[in-house]
Amino acid sequence: MQASGQTVTHDIVIVGGGLVGASLGCALAPLIERYGWKVAIIEAAPLPAKSLDEAWQPSFDARASAIAEGSAQRFRQLGVWEAMQTEATPIKRIHISERGRLGATRLNADELGVDALGHVIPNAWMGRVLHQRLNALPLEWHCPAKVDNITPTPQGHDLMLSDGSRLHGALTVLADGGRSGLKEQLGIGSRREAYQQTALIAHVGVSQPHQGVAYERFTQAGPIALLPLPGQTMELIWTHSTGHEQARLDLSDGDFLAQLQTAFGDRVGRFTRVGQRHSYPLTLITAEEPVRPGLAVLGNAAHALHPVAGQGFNLALRGVMDLVEALEKGELAKRPLGDMTTLQAFERQRAQDRANVIRFSDGLIRLFGMNLPFLPHARAAGLVGLNIIGPLRKGLARRAMGLER
Numbered sequence: 494m495q496a497s498g499q500t501v502t503h504d505i506v507i508v509g510g511g512l513v514g515a516s517l518g519c520a521l522a523p524l525i526e527r528y529g530w531k532v533a534i535i536e537a538a539p540l541p542a543k544s545l546d547e548a549w550q551p552s553f554d555a556r557a558s559a560i561a562e563g564s565a566q567r568f569r570q571l572g573v574w575e576a577m578q579t580e581a582t583p584i585k586r587i588h589i590s591e592r593g594r595l596g597a598t599r600l601n602a603d604e605l606g607v608d609a610l611g612h613v614i615p616n617a618w619m620g621r622v623l624h625q626r627l628n629a630l631p632l633e634w635h636c637p638a639k640v641d642n643i644t645p646t647p648q649g650h651d652l653m654l655s656d657g658s659r660l661h662g663a664l665t666v667l668a669d670g671g672r673s674g675l676k677e678q679l680g681i682g683s684r685r686e687a688y689q690q691t692a693l694i695a696h697v698g699v700s701q702p703h704q705g706v707a708y709e710r711f712t713q714a715g716p717i718a719l720l721p722l723p724g725q726t727m728e729l730i731w732t733h734s735t736g737h738e739q740a741r742l743d744l745s746d747g748d749f750l751a752q753l754q755t756a757f758g759d760r761v762g763r764f765t766r767v768g769q770r771h772s773y774p775l776t777l778i779t780a781e782e783p784v785r786p787g788l789a790v791l792g793n794a795a796h797a798l799h800p801v802a803g804q805g806f807n808l809a810l811r812g813v814m815d816l817v818e819a820l821e822k823g824e825l826a827k828r829p830l831g832d833m834t835t836l837q838a839f840e841r842q843r844a845q846d847r848a849n850v851i852r853f854s855d856g857l858i859r860l861f862g863m864n865l866p867f868l869p870h871a872r873a874a875g876l877v878g879l880n881i882i883g884p885l886r887k888g889l890a891r892r893a894m895g896l897e898r
């Protein structure tokens with residue numbers, strides 16, 4: 494860190510060292526080595542100073558994410574998959590059904606010729622592995638430090654940090670999760686569409702081995718997803734109409750488990766235990782200008798999605814890889830970092846992928862959230878049909894695996 498008052502110039506400044514900012518730092522490693530780029534990452538929250546060698550004690554409550562097979566391949570490219578995998582639970586099958594209706598779709602890893610359709614990994618472990626990798630790279634870390642101000646200049650952006658540092662980035666990447674107010678400071682608007690839904694997340698114990706099956710069950714009150722975790726534990730993502738979740742957050746454990754059993758049925762046996770419950774209001778948010786001269790917006794800052802299809806981080810990681818590829822092409826074409834030709838090429842590639850994923854997750858929500866009399870039959874027919882029509886189901890599987898854009 495430099496004395497306050499001096500401005501230090503960097504080729505790339507990454508605002509936010511969460512899953513997306515940290516992945517970008519790792520993905521830039523070969524280019525830092527090849528082109529000697531000077532890169533800084535600024536992260537507001539203090540990092541838990543743990544190395545991979547320190548004992549990992551996964552808590553029953555630790556949040557976890559479904560990582561598609563495509564993302565596992567990308568983590569392999571970044572050299573972090575081996576460490577990630579040690580705490581990953583493979584998803585062997587995905588079971589999609591609707592409560593009270595016939596019809597279910599089953600996506601099966603064996604049938605599709607892959608080891609796993611995806612992997613469930615604790616977010617804290619992913620963070621630890623990525624930060625461990627970053628520690629080995631010649632990057633400048635400002636942590637804990639918050640970017641308080643960002644100002645465009647003809648050559649990039651000036652940033653003022655809460656620790657008194659001033660940085661200049663030829664290219665600044667906003668990977669701040671979208672809630673810090675920096676997009677607004679720059680006058681970048683966001684499209685918001687509130688789903689009027691809130692996800693209730695908790696870990697639950699189940700009486701039967703889950704055998705690596707992930708469940709997506711659509712009920713009248715909203716979708717319920719269960720992801721496999723080590724042992725007989727699963728991560729529950731239970732979507733409620735906003736306002737209805739509070740009653741469930743307030744229930745005793747016993748009453749909560751009884752209501753979950755009624756809503757989900759007995760496919761995983763009895764629900765035996767529930768951990769801390771958290772709630773997340775669900776809004777589809779997309780940044781109106783994901784790129785500007787000298788600026789790219791990534792991750793949740795660019796797109797916050799409904800978690801029903803577990804696609805948010807998977808989509809963001811494809812964005813990370815595409816940005817790095819575009820930057821290398823720009824460098825080879827001798828364009829300055831932050832040049833709009835490079836950033837527009839990147840954004841053209843992202844726009845289609847983003848639209849497809851939003852259509853996919855949003856479509857699921859709207860289809861299963863509507864309460865029209867004929868729809869349940871159409872949905873059931875759709876699920877049965879999907880099971881029969883191999884290519885469509887394989888298409889769905891490839892999208893769920895992040896292998897399809």
Ligand SMILES: Cc1cc2nc3c(=O)[nH]c(=O)nc-3n(C[C@H](O)[C@H](O)[C@H](O)COP(=O)(O)OP(=O)(O)OC[C@H]3O[C@@H](n4cnc5c(N)ncnc54)[C@H](O)[C@@H]3O)c2cc1C
Nearest residue numbers: 509511512513537559640669670673792793803805806807
């Ligand atoms: C309930 C739920 C379940 C989900 N499940 C899945 C799933 O199964 N699979 C999947 O792919 N995706 C899932 N997602 C989406 C996934 O969690 C997000 O896509 C991902 O966390 C986005 O990471 P990010 O780094 O962009 O943002 P964040 O995780 O919000 O990180 C932003 C970072 O920036 C830092 N920061 C903020 N402001 C500043 C500032 N001014 N200066 C410096 N630092 C700053 C913050 O401290 C933070 O560390 C889920 C989301 C939800 C809500």
